[in-house]
Amino acid sequence: MIGTGYVGLTTALMLCELNHQVVCIDTDTAKLKQLKSNRIPFHEPGLEELLNRHLSRGSLSFTSDTGQGVRESDILFITVGTPSKSDGSTDLSQIKNVAETIGSNQNGYKVVVNKSTAPVGTCEKVHRWILERQPRKLPVDVVCNPEFLREGKALYDALHPDRVVIGAENGKAARFIRNLYDAISCPKMMTGLRTAELIKYSANAFLAMKISFINEIGRLCDAHGVDVTDVATGIGLDSRIGSRFLKAGIGWGGSCFPKDLASLVHMFEQADLSPRILEAVRQVNDTQVEYYLRQLEERLGDVRGKTISILGIAFKPDTDDIREAPAIKVIQALHKKGAFLKAYDPVVFIHRAPTGLPVTLCSEMSETFEDSDCIFLLTEWKNFLHFDWKSHRHRMRTPLIIDGRNALDQNALTQYGYIYYGIGRVYSKLASL
Numbered sequence: 001m002i003g004t005g006y007v008g009l010t011t012a013l014m015l016c017e018l019n020h021q022v023v024c025i026d027t028d029t030a031k032l033k034q035l036k037s038n039r040i041p042f043h044e045p046g047l048e049e050l051l052n053r054h055l056s057r058g059s060l061s062f063t064s065d066t067g068q069g070v071r072e073s074d075i076l077f078i079t080v081g082t083p084s085k086s087d088g089s090t091d092l093s094q095i096k097n098v099a100e101t102i103g104s105n106q107n108g109y110k111v112v113v114n115k116s117t118a119p120v121g122t123c124e125k126v127h128r129w130i131l132e133r134q135p136r137k138l139p140v141d142v143v144c145n146p147e148f149l150r151e152g153k154a155l156y157d158a159l160h161p162d163r164v165v166i167g168a169e170n171g172k173a174a175r176f177i178r179n180l181y182d183a184i185s186c187p188k189m190m191t192g193l194r195t196a197e198l199i200k201y202s203a204n205a206f207l208a209m210k211i212s213f214i215n216e217i218g219r220l221c222d223a224h225g226v227d228v229t230d231v232a233t234g235i236g237l238d239s240r241i242g243s244r245f246l247k248a249g250i251g252w253g254g255s256c257f258p259k260d261l262a263s264l265v266h267m268f269e270q271a272d273l274s275p276r277i278l279e280a281v282r283q284v285n286d287t288q289v290e291y292y293l294r295q296l297e298e299r300l301g302d303v304r305g306k307t308i309s310i311l312g313i314a315f316k317p318d319t320d321d322i323r324e325a326p327a328i329k330v331i332q333a334l335h336k337k338g339a340f341l342k343a344y345d346p347v348v349f350i351h352r353a354p355t356g357l358p359v360t361l362c363s364e365m366s367e368t369f370e371d372s373d374c375i376f377l378l379t380e381w382k383n384f385l386h387f388d389w390k391s392h393r394h395r396m397r398t399p400l401i402i403d404g405r406n407a408l409d410q411n412a413l414t415q416y417g418y419i420y421y422g423i424g425r426v427y428s429k430l431a432s433l
């Protein structure tokens with residue numbers, strides 16, 4: 001396994017659970033040191049227990065010696081990062097570096113499996129980069145096996161995937177990789193390299209499209225006094241639409257959707273095509289923070305000099321990942337407008353303290369209420385939902401709640417005397433009877 005991030009480590013542990021022997025290779029020696037001493041360098045439920053189990057069984061080991069790792073393995077999974085460049089295209093330097101190292105150290109037949117999300121045509125480049133560095137001509141097959149796990153649910157998704165997609169040009173290599181997943185019961189789709197690459201991007205874009213769609217409907221619900229959660233339930237009951245990824249809120253973030261949509265848009269542009277739907281999906285998302293800030297200002301007036309408390313920094317619950325987290329955009333925008341900011345997140349500040357954020361950190365959720373003019377919920381951590389909101393209302397200067405995730409109980413909060421806003425939410429007198 002080359003790379004020990006969310007995907008590398010989870011895939012390694014999944015393969016260990018399926019009784020395979022795995023060596024994890026990473027150039028980040030600090031990370032390897034933590035992993036070797038049984039510690040996961042990021043917050044991801046369930047991984048630590050499996051790490052302990054497989055380290056002590058000897059089924060999993062770690063090294064920074066890529067050459068040795070390559071020479072000793074038959075199958076090499078690439079799980080390194082594929083960040084965005086400023087024009088939206090994908091920076092393939094980490095993949096290229098790995099492919100060249102594989103080529104230089106190849107000592108026999110290898111199957112190289114790319115799990116990193118990379119544009120159409122990347123696996124063909126990987127093949128070429130390996131061949132260019134081989135000291136002598138050796139057989140190598142490249143397979144595309146995109147990863148569909150979600151952060152916060154990584155282990156569950158790896159062990160219970162909806163499908164496994166295997167793209168290859170060589171049937172023998174494809175079957176070899178499919179056999180690794182024999183013990184996992186789900187549809188296994190065998191296809192071409194380019195198709196597998198595009199399936200990954202299309203899946204992420206479709207999911208982001210569902211969210212932007214319901215967020216746009218949410219704005220119309222605000223205008224007409226209709227409840228967006230009821231609209232989502234009503235449309236989601238149609239099995240052709242499905243109920244998941246229809247939760248309206250502050251918008252999508254994270255390490256994948258923003259960069260993968262940018263990359264897909266770039267692929268369209270390279271092909272001289274206009275990605276109209278994708279542009280709209282991104283446009284709705286890019287203006288969602290602004291939309292919420294208007295709602296906040298309509299209720300609180302000018303935010304200059306006011307104290308606003310942010311609940312949740314992570315881009316979603318059960319992770320400490322703050323890449324493209326909406327909370328960061330909200331904090332920066334409110335700071336620019338002259339607000340004082342306090343923030344609390346149950347894991348982000350413990351695992352990965354973001355530097356340079358203009359916020360006063362609270363060590364407990366209850367501190368965010370003290371003399372606050374607004375509580376802005378941006379990550380729907382479970383303990384926020386089950387908090388004793390009733391007893392803390394009096395501690396706020398203005399009891400305004402902006403629920404950026406439509407996660408709180410609007411009727412209960414309204415009865416406790418809070419002013420509540422969630423996109424497309426309607427206070428139901430019936431529900432409170």
Ligand SMILES: NC(=O)c1ccc[n+]([C@@H]2O[C@H](COP(=O)([O-])OP(=O)(O)OC[C@H]3O[C@@H](n4cnc5c(N)ncnc54)[C@H](O)[C@@H]3O)[C@@H](O)[C@H]2O)c1
Nearest residue numbers: 003004005006007026027028079080081082116117147151
């Ligand atoms: N995070 C997710 O939920 C997720 C899900 C599906 C797909 N993906 C895709 O998987 C890929 C990896 O994502 P991630 O979140 O695990 O990344 P990450 O940044 O958390 O981890 C990547 C790891 O690769 C290591 N690395 C970089 N260059 C290396 C080299 N030359 N040799 C060995 N190790 C090297 C880095 O040190 C790092 O530990 C990306 O393409 C991403 O788009 C991510």
Ligand SMILES: O=c1ccn([C@@H]2O[C@H](COP(=O)(O)OP(=O)(O)O[C@H]3O[C@H](CO)[C@@H](O)[C@H](O)[C@H]3O)[C@@H](O)[C@H]2O)c(=O)[nH]1
Nearest residue numbers: 147148149150151211245246247251252253254256315316
């Ligand atoms: O109804 C919803 C569902 C999600 N979100 C937001 O959408 C973003 C992405 O959420 P999610 O998809 O759960 O997280 P990721 O871990 O980024 O996973 C996505 O990106 C991964 C990386 O490519 C893929 O492997 C996964 O299949 C894909 O779901 C987050 O900000 C969520 O808060 C909503 O606003 N409303």
